[in-house]
Amino acid sequence: MKLALSTVYCPHRFSNLFRPSVFTALWSPICSSELSSYSPTYVKPQFHVPLFLRPPIYSAKLCDLRKWRDWAEGVASSIGSSFVQSDNGPDSSILCRELKWLIEDVVEDHSQFPQTGLENGDDDDMRVKMRANLEELYGLWKQRITERRPFQYIVGCEHWRDLVLSVQEGVLIPRPETELIVDFVCDVVSNNEDLKRGMWADLGTGSGAIAIGIGRVLENAGRVIATDLSPVAVSVAGYNVQRYCLKEKIEIKEGSWFEPLKDMEGRLAGLVSNPPYIPSKDISGLQAEVGRHEPRVALDGGIDGMDALFHLCDGAALFLKPGGFFAFETNGEQQCRTLVEYMENNRGGSLHNFEIRSDFAGIQRFVIGFHK
Amino acid sequence: MSIFLRRSLRSRLLSSNNFKLFLTNYFDSSQTINHRRHFSDNLFHSVCFRSTSLLTENRCYGYGYSHRQHHQSTCRRFFASEAAATAAQRSTSDGLTVEGILANNWNILDDNESDWKSHASAVAQSIHLIKRRLQWKKLKVRLDMLSVQLNKADLWDDPVHAGNISREHGTLMGKVKEVNALEQELLEHIDMIKLARDENDSELESESLKALRDMRKNAKEKELEALLAGEQDSCSCFIEVQAGAGGTESMDWAAMVMQMYKSWAHRRGYNVTVIDEMPGEIAGIKRATIKVDGEFAFGYAKAEVGVHRLVRISPFDSNKRRHTSFAAVAVIPILGDGSSRVQINESDLRIERFRSGGPGGQHANTTESAIRIIHIPTGITATCQNERSQHQNKASAMAVLKSRLDQLEMARQAQLNSQHTQSLTDITWGSQIRSYVLHPYRMVKDLRTNYEVSDPDSVLEGDIDGFILSYLSATLDKEDSDA
Numbered sequence A: 001m002k003l004a005l006s007t008v009y010c011p012h013r014f015s016n017l018f019r020p021s022v023f024t025a026l027w028s029p030i031c032s033s034e035l036s037s038y039s040p041t042y043v044k045p046q047f048h049v050p051l052f053l054r055p056p057i058y059s060a061k062l063c064d065l066r067k068w069r070d071w072a073e074g075v076a077s078s079i080g081s082s083f084v085q086s087d088n089g090p091d092s093s094i095l096c097r098e099l100k101w102l103i104e105d106v107v108e109d110h111s112q113f114p115q116t117g118l119e120n121g122d123d124d125d126m127r128v129k130m131r132a133n134l135e136e137l138y139g140l141w142k143q144r145i146t147e148r149r150p151f152q153y154i155v156g157c158e159h160w161r162d163l164v165l166s167v168q169e170g171v172l173i174p175r176p177e178t179e180l181i182v183d184f185v186c187d188v189v190s191n192n193e194d195l196k197r198g199m200w201a202d203l204g205t206g207s208g209a210i211a212i213g214i215g216r217v218l219e220n221a222g223r224v225i226a227t228d229l230s231p232v233a234v235s236v237a238g239y240n241v242q243r244y245c246l247k248e249k250i251e252i253k254e255g256s257w258f259e260p261l262k263d264m265e266g267r268l269a270g271l272v273s274n275p276p277y278i279p280s281k282d283i284s285g286l287q288a289e290v291g292r293h294e295p296r297v298a299l300d301g302g303i304d305g306m307d308a309l310f311h312l313c314d315g316a317a318l319f320l321k322p323g324g325f326f327a328f329e330t331n332g333e334q335q336c337r338t339l340v341e342y343m344e345n346n347r348g349g350s351l352h353n354f355e356i357r358s359d360f361a362g363i364q365r366f367v368i369g370f371h372k
Numbered sequence B: 001m002s003i004f005l006r007r008s009l010r011s012r013l014l015s016s017n018n019f020k021l022f023l024t025n026y027f028d029s030s031q032t033i034n035h036r037r038h039f040s041d042n043l044f045h046s047v048c049f050r051s052t053s054l055l056t057e058n059r060c061y062g063y064g065y066s067h068r069q070h071h072q073s074t075c076r077r078f079f080a081s082e083a084a085a086t087a088a089q090r091s092t093s094d095g096l097t098v099e100g101i102l103a104n105n106w107n108i109l110d111d112n113e114s115d116w117k118s119h120a121s122a123v124a125q126s127i128h129l130i131k132r133r134l135q136w137k138k139l140k141v142r143l144d145m146l147s148v149q150l151n152k153a154d155l156w157d158d159p160v161h162a163g164n165i166s167r168e169h170g171t172l173m174g175k176v177k178e179v180n181a182l183e184q185e186l187l188e189h190i191d192m193i194k195l196a197r198d199e200n201d202s203e204l205e206s207e208s209l210k211a212l213r214d215m216r217k218n219a220k221e222k223e224l225e226a227l228l229a230g231e232q233d234s235c236s237c238f239i240e241v242q243a244g245a246g247g248t249e250s251m252d253w254a255a256m257v258m259q260m261y262k263s264w265a266h267r268r269g270y271n272v273t274v275i276d277e278m279p280g281e282i283a284g285i286k287r288a289t290i291k292v293d294g295e296f297a298f299g300y301a302k303a304e305v306g307v308h309r310l311v312r313i314s315p316f317d318s319n320k321r322r323h324t325s326f327a328a329v330a331v332i333p334i335l336g337d338g339s340s341r342v343q344i345n346e347s348d349l350r351i352e353r354f355r356s357g358g359p360g361g362q363h364a365n366t367t368e369s370a371i372r373i374i375h376i377p378t379g380i381t382a383t384c385q386n387e388r389s390q391h392q393n394k395a396s397a398m399a400v401l402k403s404r405l406d407q408l409e410m411a412r413q414a415q416l417n418s419q420h421t422q423s424l425t426d427i428t429w430g431s432q433i434r435s436y437v438l439h440p441y442r443m444v445k446d447l448r449t450n451y452e453v454s455d456p457d458s459v460l461e462g463d464i465d466g467f468i469l470s471y472l473s474a475t476l477d478k479e480d481s482d483a
């Protein structure tokens, strides 16, 4: 029973999901009018509602909630920097901040406790309304620490740019670095109406992060097609697109890279992607949150991590229209250079104006350029 | 004065709803209109009434207040424009001026004594104090200067500058009008009382006396309002606290000070957001920045700028020795959109993320997305780590940076009391403003005003308005006597 409300079992992908139920309203606080239009196509096992959107049907005494918090804080503190040393994981201060955010997401009226978590209520017996019960909270925090389950999977969401995106096991948690791709697109379309009105593609969309970011940047002008091979990603992206009322603007298709884009050759105004780029041999040494919990298909980029990137470059030459823009995320300096070299040597006839851009940590992270 | 007395005086002031209401409403733009209208009414009313009373005294008398009110509404139309800020010396029908009342030094009795001279003297005192706090002479000079500039033909060639000029002109004009209106109202009440006495109309006399007594209370409240008349006073602000030397001991103290401000802001109904917090290794904070959102947050908080000193038995010292710790406080106003002093060029910025090492990107799962922005030409930096996305951290850090640059610019223009524009790096550890002693005795004392309180706990729980108000009045009054 413990997880009954956090997990909804759906025999068909969307049939139960969007059946009128106690959740219907909660699924779509941003946009509720379009829920019924998804039609069931095939089986998807589970769909998790982000914690902060679940109904506040539980309650706990403030003192018990504090007791849990103190326990969780104690556990977090005991970690010290041991995760950092073992695999560059979180230290206790990061874990404590995650705990604060977990409380923010789970307590219904968090404004009751405007300051550090739960200090403000004087009345120990006061009951606090919550979106998960205490037992579940103990379980979740144990998972965080002992299994190194990512915080974002625990709360079922990731704050990314100005968005709150639903994420769950099976979908890559969008990274802060990737936010910059949307900034690049923003810069490009701000002085190019033609591109702004065009068709954009986000390949390997995962949670739909980049596609949604771009969809908002394009405002009422252009459109976005987002593809992914993973059915879980496709359904989570669909849900996120729905929540931001972008269903009219962003089309999500299941399939491998350019395959769902047939007859779009030479028509794309822009192409962006954060494809899997980690070399296969590095997968086993990844930080536990990533290696043990995130989908391998979202990370493993083949022997030198460049399989998908090369494929995307070839596709860019073929699918972009003249003047079209592309931006790809890479593993770092080495991949950036290899990619630019590859394009200069093999796609120099159609692509040009290559540029390598760094992320905010100063690592050369992105290759951008244009179709001739 | 005993601590007890001060405290009770203060709590009386603060518990008065009126006081709060006035302070919050005073410069709220939506309210200002009402407020002005209220003042203007009095002003027009007095002008009208005085012109009638001088010219047609007999007719006017006998109809009492109701007639006057009727009359007032008709003549308002005629006097609306010129009545506004004429600085001509106002006097009662027999030549008594506000200065005259002050010079007479009439005894000020308790306000339930029905002696008009006492009330009049009290009101005149309040007006005098308000003028001092507004730095009346300087203000008039500035207003004249602004008027000259406003009349220049090429003013709007630089719309930003013109906007600033006309905004400031409007604000100062509003203050002048309010004070003029107070003076006018006082004289008018006196006229009325004298008139009633001459005519042996005891009903009118007691009515007028009551009006004067009401005015006395009102003027008293305005004295407090005048404390927050600075250009940035109504702004929201950032409060920054930094631990002094002394390791964990001071870091713990810095955290206590920050907590004091969070509670204070909460009591005042302000919204608090933690922007940046650098925790100490064992306890407390090395440094932190909070954003305090609400009217007059800066006006009050600026009184806290400086070094705060704590004396206590250290909870971190196993030998239970007495320790002295320091924490520095800086306060930065957040100027509203459009009144920002500086234009930031994207190309002047370097944006950095704290790098945890490792290749980042898909390799890393992290909830740490702190952003630091460096303004290359000035070297000023801002950091935010408290938001849940990098993008939002960047936006917050940008807001802090903007305010810091604004503050720098204001300091450069010396438009603010230099002390309030100090950034944390400027504050010298010598400039202690307040001492908190928990051992061997218990007391919090402001070293600038000597205001003191014997209950440090309540102070640390955010009850600091007494310190703030006493400091604000002391500085304003001092500035004036220096001038």
Ligand SMILES: C[S@@+](CC[C@H](N)C(=O)[O-])C[C@H]1O[C@@H](n2cnc3c(N)ncnc32)[C@H](O)[C@@H]1O
Pocket (backbone or CB within 6 Å): A172, A173, A174, A175, A178, A203, A204, A205, A206, A207, A208, A209, A210, A227, A228, A229, A230, A233, A255, A256, A257, A273, A274, A275, A276, A277, A297, A298, A299, B362
């Ligand atoms: C690193 S993740 C990026 C997800 C998302 N764009 C983001 O930035 O958060 C790579 C994505 O590519 C998808 N993917 C892997 N192989 C694919 C393929 N052959 N065709 C389409 N998508 C693929 C994965 O399912 C995963 O969602």
